[in-house]
Amino acid sequence: MNRKSGGLIYFLLGVYAAMISWFYNHSIILLIIHVIIWPIYLIYELLTGNLSHGMWRSIPESYFK
Numbered sequence: 001m002n003r004k005s006g007g008l009i010y011f012l013l014g015v016y017a018a019m020i021s022w023f024y025n026h027s028i029i030l031l032i033i034h035v036i037i038w039p040i041y042l043i044y045e046l047l048t049g050n051l052s053h054g055m056w057r058s059i060p061e062s063y064f065k
Contacts (some may be wrong), residue, residue, distance in 0.1 A: 017042045020032065023059045024050065 017038035021031050034041045045051050051059075 014038045017045075019063060020045055020051070020059055023062065024061065 010025070012036060015041050018031060021034035021041065
């Protein structure tokens, strides 16, 4: 993987974390905090099970329906 694709993946995972934060919280302050610390927030969401049972896929789909 070259440097450009790594940066793109990093950016897209940050956007994904922001989408998850807004889906669960609907708070601008928490959204900003979660965007700043998105790697930790994304791991937290994975470990607590909030993305299990297909939620990892249905959260982004809910923004495009």
